[in-house]
Amino acid sequence: MEDLSEVYKSYADEVKRFLICLTSNVDLAEELTQETFYQAVKSIHRYNGEYKMSVWLCQIAKHTYYNYLKKVKNADHLSVENLMQKGVDIPSSKEQPDVEMVRRNTLISIHKEIHLLKEPYREIFLLRTSIQLSFKEIGEVFDKSENWARVSYYRAKLKLAERIDGNEL
Structure with a gap:
């Protein structure tokens, strides 16, 4: 098994891009990327190499996002400000x-x-x-x-x- 810090360096950007597409929110994607790697470290013993590491990490990221959605739905206290902050960060050209x-x-x-x-x-x-x-x-x-x-x-x-x-x- 590769060193965990090398795994993070190799796949963090890919997982983050995937989560940005799922969430439409860069800050949330960064937070979920960290949670994804935390969950990966906890369950690294279950990685058997059957799939590529990136596929395995994206599966974890997907489930991490779904768990986040469940928590948000159960909390049911999103403010208008939070809803307004959602969106894609696209740099503007002056x-x-x-x-x-x-x-x-x-x-x-x-x-x-x-x-x-x-x-x-x-x-x-x-x-x-x-x-x-x-x-x-x-x-x-x-x-x-x-x-x-x-x-x-x-x-x-x-x-x-x-x-x-x-x-x-």
Whole structure:
């Protein structure tokens, strides 16, 4: 087994990118990344090498995010300020503010549409586009075949295209 600090150095950015796509919140993604690696250290004895380390860590990250959602739902005390803070941090360009504003609004609209996809399509789309997992690895995450992952990703793209065309971004 690799040294745990090396595992963190190698995979933290990938896990964080995956969580940013799931949460749409950079700060929350950073917090969940830390929790993911904490959970990985606690359960490292269960890693058998059957899947790539990145796939295993993304599975833990996914479950960590789902647990977070359960806690938030049970707490049921999100303030308006917290809801307003959610969103994608996209740097702005001072050279072309109008172009940057259109780009930002388009990216946010697309991101919203991605998050409106039903599961497993949303997660498959994010795994493929955000951390570039292969179809074989996506199949492994869901305990399905590589072909299932290909077909599901294709369907996710079609559903997303329908949503975007319907909303005329």
